[in-house]
Every structure is written in C-alpha cells, then in structure tokens.
Amino acid sequence: MTPRLDVNKTYKLYIGGKFPRSESGRTFPVIGPAGQTVHACAASRKDLRDAVEAARAGLTAWSGATPYLRGQILYRIAEMVEGKRRELADAIDAASPARRAPRAKAKTKPPAGDAEVRLAVDRLVHYAGWADKFQQVLGCNNPVAGPYYNFTIPEPTGVVAVLAPDEAPLLALISLLAPVLAGGNTAVALASTRSPLPALIFAEACATGDVPPGVVNILSGDRAELLKIFAAHRDIDAVHAANLHSDHLAALRAGAAENLKRVTARSGVEWSDAPACHDPWWIEPFVEMKTVWHPAGA
Numbered sequence: 001m002t003p004r005l006d007v008n009k010t011y012k013l014y015i016g017g018k019f020p021r022s023e024s025g026r027t028f029p030v031i032g033p034a035g036q037t038v039h040a041c042a043a044s045r046k047d048l049r050d051a052v053e054a055a056r057a058g059l060t061a062w063s064g065a066t067p068y069l070r071g072q073i074l075y076r077i078a079e080m081v082e083g084k085r086r087e088l089a090d091a092i093d094a095a096s097p098a099r100r101a102p103r104a105k106a107k108t109k110p111p112a113g114d115a116e117v118r119l120a121v122d123r124l125v126h127y128a129g130w131a132d133k134f135q136q137v138l139g140c141n142n143p144v145a146g147p148y149y150n151f152t153i154p155e156p157t158g159v160v161a162v163l164a165p166d167e168a169p170l171l172a173l174i175s176l177l178a179p180v181l182a183g184g185n186t187a188v189a190l191a192s193t194r195s196p197l198p199a200l201i202f203a204e205a206c207a208t209g210d211v212p213p214g215v216v217n218i219l220s221g222d223r224a225e226l227l228k229i230f231a232a233h234r235d236i237d238a239v240h241a242a243n244l245h246s247d248h249l250a251a252l253r254a255g256a257a258e259n260l261k262r263v264t265a266r267s268g269v270e271w272s273d274a275p276a277c278h279d280p281w282w283i284e285p286f287v288e289m290k291t292v293w294h295p296a297g298a
Helices: 045-064 067-083 085-093 097-105 112-130 134-138 171-182 197-207 223-232 246-257
Strands: 027-031 037-041 140-142 148-156 159-163 186-190 216-219 238-242 262-266 287-295
Touching: 037 197, 045 148, 045 159, 045 186, 045 216, 045 223, 067 085, 067 112, 067 171, 067 197, 085 112, 085 197, 112 171, 134 148, 159 171, 159 223, 171 186, 171 197, 171 238, 186 223, 197 216, 223 246, 238 246, 246 262
Parallel strands: 159 186, 159 238, 186 216, 238 262
Antiparallel strands: 027 037, 140 148, 148 287
C-alpha cells in the first residue's frame, strides 16, 4: 500500500471574508504545534491595499448596524474562539520551546497558552457588552443658553489599522481589535511577525462567527516592511498599536503625519491586566464626536 502523504497547511491571509494566498506568492516558515514547521503567507503592498478596500466596502453596513447587533457578533466570535481553545493554546505555546515544555507536565495549573486564550475570550465578551453602552459614557447632553437641546454623540472613525506586538500574540491582537470593532469601525490587522499563527487561527473563528465580509481583515508578514505602507495609506483613518519598537514607532508617526492619520500607540501594556485593558476609553480614539442641536418644545 502506498504511504499516505499528510496534507500540509499553509496559513493564509483573511481579506473580505475569504482566505487568499498572498498575491506575491511569498510564504515564511513558522513553528507550529508539536514543533513542526508550517508556512504562513507574507503579505505584500497589494495585499494590504486589497484588505483596506475590503474594509472600506464593509464599513457602511457595520457602522450602520445597531450597537446591540455588533455586540452580539463580538460575543459570537468569543464563542468560536472558545471552541478553538486547544488549537489556539497549542499555537501560542509553539512560539517558544520554554512554553511548550510545561504543557506535557502540567496537571492542574493551566499552561500559558490556555490561560492566554481564556483571557482573550473574556476580553471579547467584555467589549461585546460595551458595544451598546459606551455611547452613554463618551457622549453627553450639553447645557446651552437658549431654547435648544444639544447632544454630543460618538460615531465610528472608519477604517482602522491594528498592529499587534510580538508578545501575547492572540491576547494583544484581540485587546487592540475589540474596542475598534465595538466602536463600529472596520479593521485591517497585522499579526505578530514572530508568532502569526494564533492570529491566523483567530481569522478562522471570525469566518464562522457571523462577521460580515470586510469587517475584520488579518494579514501576516514582516512588520518592518508593511508598517510604512500602513502609515502612508490614505484610506486608513486611524492606527491602534502597542509596545512597538522605537524605530517602528518613529516610522509610523512620520508616515501618518503626512495624511493626518490618528495614531494611538500604547506603551508598556501588560496584557493580562484586565482593569487596564477593560476600559471603555480604549474605544474613544476611534470615534468622532458629532454634536446635534434640536429645538426645545414650549
């Protein structure tokens, strides 16, 4: 009998609700679960452009959806991530041999990858709850000297780039992405360069989590190569990043300065710190404040 050949998986990009390979044909090797080498697609400038176009196309429906519906979809993503908990934990642990070793020995204490997945699920559920409540926190009813009502209400900024750091490859990505989505924006996310697999598996959870096409787009590749393109792209309205290398942060700010892109670059974030990361003010940089005047009745 002819020996069966395994079907080796190449982890693909997630653009517009589909899983294309990079148009450049490039891939790069990463360590997958059980220590085997797998390949992820290396996104190019055109892949990024396609992702931004998909995000822009999906913006009207997502921003126009009711906040309650957006919260329900975020919760649905959390359900799908929970269902992929073991696969995601294995991918996270594979990023470091030191983190793989405890999985075989631990009997009561959850391994590092499993703990990170649990925190990521909790973070999605948390921001799902804020999706229809942050408006009351960020908006206000303004006192005016006249027969008018004056309301300030938040509206989505638009297409937001999410740049995940290398540490906590799943939890950091979701911590940056969830407030962007809860605010009604669409996103183009760049996975951790060192450990992209958790983000690419998360993309599969989005595909089965009722996420409309174009709302979430996830790329993998070289951060140093793509960061300047993110910064200079004129159809990206804002950037959400954290714990960037100083050179990368300088390049991001320099590129964004030419097109007045809003950049929120957090530093020193401890991703397991729930009180710090479960903050509705993480949504605030990605909404625009609209003031509405209405005549008061007699």
